[in-house]
């Protein structure tokens with residue numbers, strides 16, 4: 001049996017009958033940029049998140065770039081984020097000319113540690129980019145109260161957490177502004193690149209509407225009120241996302257059920273299982289366990305046809321791209337330890353009970369020395 005980390009073909013087999021007529025209609029209408037599906041998806045996704053605005057963008061990374069710039073962050077400013085994430089969480093800060101300042105994570109939930117955020121605040125700090133990593137919500141109550149106390153903006157990186165909740169509220173509607181990715185493998189994925197900025201603040205929404213479309217305000221054609229970018233969610237992707245959004249909650253429930261089954265099957269094994277943030281409802285974009293001899297375990301799994309991943313093997317402060325920050329090894333020991341031990345096991349809604357049993361059985365055998 002060969003089991004992939006993510007199986008987008010299985011998802012499409014289940015969706016084909018629903019998807020094909022929708023794609024055909026977009027092709028017939030031939031309104032490919034800023035068409036009716038983009039508008040409808042933006043409304044539906046904002047409602048889904050419980051926020052006032054959702055603005056489609058060309059990628060999740062662009063959504064982050066626009067969010068940071070809409071907040072007016074620029075050279076000389078500092079923004080706090082986690083070193084244990086995908087590089088886009090920090091790229092958006094650097095591209096605005098500001099400096100990413102990292103704070104180490106909680107070893108159990110992998111979220112940024114609120115106590116370490118406070119220690120990293122200086123008079124230059126403007127915002128916190130919070131990442132709901134692996135689909136597990138960060139402790140937003142503590143983070144929001146720190147932000148309020150110090151007058152900082154909060155950007156939620158929800159690229160892995162579509163539909164996750166914290167104390168019943170969807171992520172994406174808790175901070176000042178949130179960014180989603182619709183990269184194909186994400187919990188809500190397009191058939192290409194795509195992203196969205198979600199916010200309740202009309203000032204930020206207006207700014208992002210202009211930024212994504214050459215500095216044009218909605219409705220403007222020949223007038224550019226500022227210099228902007230060209231990064232719009234396209235009509236075909238919006239049509240795909242509208243179909244998929246209707247399935248998102250069921251898919252997330254399936255991911256939670258798979259997590260439960262993995263946890264039962266791995267009980268008592270020498271494996272650290274993921275821990276949900278207290279008050280959070282995770283959507284398990286990734287199912288990440290920890291094993292001491294990770295690379296060896298991973299190659300044994302691979303030899304048996306089980307595809308795994310590592311999210312992430314090299315923390316941001318040790319990336320060549322961030323050598324210029326001059327942050328050395330051992331600065332963020334919790335992140336660095338995690339990088340050596342984390343292992344992402346197959347996780348996608350269409351995963352079967354038999355596949356999960358097979359992964360668990362082979363994992364148990366691979367860690368027994």
Ligand SMILES: *Cc1c(COP(=O)(O)O)cnc(C)c1O
Pocket residue numbers: 059060061062085086088089131157159160180181182183193194195
């Ligand atoms: C995927 C991802 C992004 C970037 O999204 P793209 O759509 O690929 O640009 C940002 N942050 C995190 C945590 C991600 O996982």
